Amino acid sequence: MRLPIAIGFLVLLLLSCFTVAWRPALTPEPPPPAGRFAPALVALGAQLAAAGNCAGCHTVAGGPAWGGGLGLDTGFGLAYSTNISPDPVTGIGNWSQAAFTRAMREGVARDGSHLLPVFPYTHFAKLGDEDVNALYAFFMTRPAVHAPDRVNTIQFPLNLRALQAGWKLLFFDPGTYRNVAARSEAWNRGAYLAEGITHCAACHTPRNRFGAEQLNAAYAGAPLDGWLAPPLDATNPAPVAWSQQDLYDYLRTGESERHGVAAGAMASVVHDGLARLPDSDVMALAIYFSDGNGSAARAAGTAAALALAESRRLVDVGKETQSGANLYLSACASCHYSPPMRPPAVQGSLALSTAIAASDPANFIQTVLYGVGNPGVPGPYMPGFATALSDTDIAQLASYLRSTRSDQPAWPGLPAAIAARRPPHITIQ
Ligand code: HEC
Ligand code: HEC
Numbered sequence: 001m002r003l004p005i006a007i008g009f010l011v012l013l014l015l016s017c018f019t020v021a022w023r024p025a026l027t028p029e030p031p032p033p034a035g036r037f038a039p040a041l042v043a044l045g046a047q048l049a050a051a052g053n054c055a056g057c058h059t060v061a062g063g064p065a066w067g068g069g070l071g072l073d074t075g076f077g078l079a080y081s082t083n084i085s086p087d088p089v090t091g092i093g094n095w096s097q098a099a100f101t102r103a104m105r106e107g108v109a110r111d112g113s114h115l116l117p118v119f120p121y122t123h124f125a126k127l128g129d130e131d132v133n134a135l136y137a138f139f140m141t142r143p144a145v146h147a148p149d150r151v152n153t154i155q156f157p158l159n160l161r162a163l164q165a166g167w168k169l170l171f172f173d174p175g176t177y178r179n180v181a182a183r184s185e186a187w188n189r190g191a192y193l194a195e196g197i198t199h200c201a202a203c204h205t206p207r208n209r210f211g212a213e214q215l216n217a218a219y220a221g222a223p224l225d226g227w228l229a230p231p232l233d234a235t236n237p238a239p240v241a242w243s244q245q246d247l248y249d250y251l252r253t254g255e256s257e258r259h260g261v262a263a264g265a266m267a268s269v270v271h272d273g274l275a276r277l278p279d280s281d282v283m284a285l286a287i288y289f290s291d292g293n294g295s296a297a298r299a300a301g302t303a304a305a306l307a308l309a310e311s312r313r314l315v316d317v318g319k320e321t322q323s324g325a326n327l328y329l330s331a332c333a334s335c336h337y338s339p340p341m342r343p344p345a346v347q348g349s350l351a352l353s354t355a356i357a358a359s360d361p362a363n364f365i366q367t368v369l370y371g372v373g374n375p376g377v378p379g380p381y382m383p384g385f386a387t388a389l390s391d392t393d394i395a396q397l398a399s400y401l402r403s404t405r406s407d408q409p410a411w412p413g414l415p416a417a418i419a420a421r422r423p424p425h426i427t428i429q
């Protein structure tokens, strides 16, 4: 008697799952004629597409613009970005405005299938109507490219898109951005941009094992392609708290005198993305994040932190017998040392850098191996040392700088952390 009841229950459960998951296909429409969209709307769309880094995922190096094909690691296999050019066959040319809006707001494709959250629709859902319409206008006026979508390598049963409906019930907070009445207009603008189009949390918030951002650890920092996207909350380890002005400088120019430069993925966020936004928007982001990181409460300690960092800049001479000091003086000090010699783009002291203060040596190692390029700033950049320094050299430098430029405990596991990040074809004994 019991078994049929259990089976019946299971069937009912499955049926209700798929009912919850089901979304209608929306009728294909021929691509909108050129001239349907006001130029100002297309221009706004271009700005938002830059701020949303759509190209970072939907255009691969050497591939056609918006043709897709970038493999993103979901932890369960690769998900490939899709062709979002207006090609009616392989792109989104026959998507209506309604279909595009549904994809951005609900993560559902035109054919009714659920999209994976590697596409940051969980953030784009916050966008207002005008911004979504502007993005549609921008993409529908790009040249159509023929580039069939690649098949994801996510294994059965996780590749069943219906399962995404369950994921959304658990982790997706639908709905556009709602103003917080107690906050200023600029703060709300910053929050709207950060939580929406610029999706800062997609990199700076740690994820759970289902790939969802952990809401109780918003902006607590997260690993990203061998880098660390540092915390943007009060746990940020930089010796000088990120003030509104520091954040504005960094997000506007890619450089903050009291912190350092934007490298890794952040370089592109700043120079290809935020660079397209007006000053008022970049300031709004700075207002939002400087409020969230409690920097005002730490402002009183800024002078002392700067003085301490300055005192840690000139501690190497006389220590040449230590291999770390020796390496630093010969390979690094020419740029990172005395103010009269210092190239314009170099900050006052490495002791101010999150790369040295963070509990994870990731960004220090990446910087030394691959260097720093800051295309917006004239003057010398930092070369990569992958061919010049061995893993042992870099480990000695890391330990030395960590102990002389911070109060933090020694970094454990340096050799493995360096080996894992070294370009595979360059090994130095
Ligand atoms: C972090 C990478 C990433 C970024 C940034 C990104 N996308 Fe995507 N997008 C993807 C991936 C991956 C998919 C495919 C998801 C899937 O297979 O379920 C996708 C799917 C889509 C789709 C559905 C298309 C289809 O054929 O089903 C649209 C529309 C889209 N993205 C538009 C955008 C726009 C507009 C932006 C910028 C505002 C953007 N994306 C930014 C990774 C990204
Ligand atoms: C694609 C991933 C990605 C996105 C999106 C992103 N960041 Fe970052 N961010 C990083 C990485 C990686 C670093 C570390 C790079 C470095 O130190 O040079 C970083 C560094 C930073 C830093 C420096 C922190 C420190 O202590 O040194 C700030 C501030 C920052 N990001 C703010 C933002 C804001 C604000 C946004 C949204 C407007 C944002 N980021 C969006 C990846 C990202």
Ligand code: HEC
Binding pocket: 259, 260, 261, 262, 328, 331, 332, 333, 334, 335, 336, 343, 345, 346, 347, 348, 350, 353, 354, 355, 356, 363, 364, 367, 368, 372, 380, 381, 382, 383, 385, 397
């Ligand atoms: C040719 C000049 C030059 C040399 C040599 C050089 N650097 Fe740099 N370094 C720079 C510049 C420019 C920056 C970016 C501006 C900044 O952050 O001060 C930078 C940034 C850094 C940063 C990141 C600071 C941050 O958070 O933005 C670290 C860490 C660093 N360098 C370490 C080293 C080490 C270790 C060596 C020696 C192996 C070295 N540098 C050699 C010019 C140089």
